Amino acid sequence: MAGNRAFRAALVASVFVSVPQIAAAAEDQDAKIADLQRQVDELKAIVKAMQAAQAAPQMATAAPAAAPAPAPASATPASSAPAAAKPVVLAAATPEAKPAEKKKAWYEKLQIRGYTQLRVNEIVSGPKTAPAGVSRLRSVQDSGINENGNFSIRRARLVVQGDISNRVSLYMQGDLSAAVNNQSGTEPRQNFFQMRDAYADVFLDKKKTLKLRLGQSKVPFGWENLQSSGNRIPLDRTDAINAPVPGERDIGAVLYYTPPKVQKIWDELNHEGQKLFGNYGAFAVGVYNGQGTNRIERSGGLMTVAMGTMPFRLDGIGLDGQVAEFGFTAMRNQVRPEVRSGGVSTLAYDDNHVSVHGMIYPRPFGIQSEWTFGTGPQWDAATSSIKSKRATGGYVMAMYRMPETPVGQIIPFARWQKYRGGWKGATNAPRLETDEYEVGVEWLPMKELEVTLNYANVTRNEADERRTGRAKGDLIRAQVQWNY
Structure with missing residues (x-):
């Protein structure tokens, strides 16, 4: 009996010890997901900027990256969260090549x-x-x-x-x-x-x-x-x-x-x-x-x-x-x-x-x-x-x-x-x-x-x-x- 009680007490203690770790892991996963979502949003902005640069007659200027999404309330402090990704800067678009001159008809x-x-x-x-x-x-x-x-x-x-x-x-x-x-x-x-x-x-x-x-x-x-x-x-x-x-x-x-x-x-x-x-x-x-x-x-x-x-x-x-x-x-x-x-x-x-x-x-x-x-x-x-x-x-x-x-x-x-x-x-x-x-x-x-x-x-x-x-x-x- 004494052995069973000791086992139960140890199991309960380990559960109480693991709960904060599990919560921290869950919070860390949420932060990673949020960061990935932010990078997807930035990539979408880059694609739109490149499309606009190709449509414009002049060279597109550099476009600032989108602002990072705010961390959820349950996120860990900044000291423990992964480092924020650097803003992505769009390089000047290469000017569109001039089409070959059309040969004149007779x-x-x-x-x-x-x-x-x-x-x-x-x-x-x-x-x-x-x-x-x-x-x-x-x-x-x-x-x-x-x-x-x-x-x-x-x-x-x-x-x-x-x-x-x-x-x-x-x-x-x-x-x-x-x-x-x-x-x-x-x-x-x-x-x-x-x-x-x-x-x-x-x-x-x-x-x-x-x-x-x-x-x-x-x-x-x-x-x-x-x-x-x-x-x-x-x-x-x-x-x-x-x-x-x-x-x-x-x-x-x-x-x-x-x-x-x-x-x-x-x-x-x-x-x-x-x-x-x-x-x-x-x-x-x-x-x-x-x-x-x-x-x-x-x-x-x-x-x-x-x-x-x-x-x-x-x-x-x-x-x-x-x-x-x-x-x-x-x-x-x-x-x-x-x-x-x-x-x-x-x-x-x-x-x-x-x-x-x-x-x-x-x-x-x-x-x-x-x-x-x-x-x-x-x-x-x-x-x-x-x-x-x-x-x-x-x-x-x-x-x-x-x-x-x-x-x-x-x-x-x-x-x-x-x-x-x-x-x-x-x-x-x-x-x-x-x-x-x-x-x-x-x-x-x-x-x-x-x-x-x-x-x-x-x-x-x-x-x-x-x-x-x-x-x-x-x-x-x-x-x-x-x-x-």
Whole structure:
């Protein structure tokens, strides 16, 4: 009995001793659970902060950790509780990587633009008509100068251009106002869509100072020939400069080079609205078929061309703000012109020319001049045959540019031209003898619209070897051009 009582007493004593320990263990477990809950809450706050940082455009700033949860009343004193976890600080979020640049679709790389010219010509004096064999008042530059006059669409150009890549660009231009002859006897058909340009530029260096142009494009002969008809001040090109390359274009390959300093001057002039000759480089050398625009190659040889032109600032000689430009062009060719009996000549004729040009851009007064020397196919009346004969001529033009008037930009101009030589663009390469004086004004009320008024005193023979003599007279001409 005594032993049982002693065992019972010991058991009771051990229970009383264990109760505080069990209570302390329970309290310690509750503290651990509370601390784990606090850390879970902090992790949730961190996740939310990271999501906010990714959504914001800028880098997220550090976020303080959530405050620790208060210990329950039954928790042990701080001295006996586990050490509180250190506040978690969110590091600056890494900025979101920029998505790869989307490759442009083909229609985003191309630009469509153009211009249309509505023109009216009136012969106010001189022979509108003449008997067979006598020259009438006509021009190789505009077939609208005739006995009927009235309105005509001189040009209706549509251009598609753009960059295929960083090193290759394309340019295509067509004319909706081209005519096709011999559709019904001698009656022409008007307003066909004809290819004018179709070429690619391949840039040979990253700065794009050197490029190779392949396809049908303008032949770099004559500053005036290279200048776009939509950018030229007078209505037409001059006979002398246009005669070596009527139509201005051919199929071939040409290398252009433009030093950065030269391009900088041209960019400055272009920015202020000067009428430049286009992006044809300061130096060029090329080879072409040599038969002319949209004509089948006949001679089997190649036409070679070279050009150099250089702008200069004239501040050093007291002409502050003025820019001059001087240059030359040259071509060597053999051509077989069309003949009256049909087809083209069985003989190829020497067609070699050199021209020089010089100008001072209108700031506000300007002057421009070109002259050409050479030989080319020409009808010889004495032998009734085509021969390669001397061709020479040129022009001088003065202008005054007023870019800011109450009614828009106004450019009055005056030009004199002269030419003696063949016109290989017509049947049998007839000889031209041209003397012409003209005055006019170009008015730009807005950049999309240009109006030109022109008076000309003309002495020239008709481009037809069957007609002789020179016609004299006066012309009044006007043109409205809209750009798009």
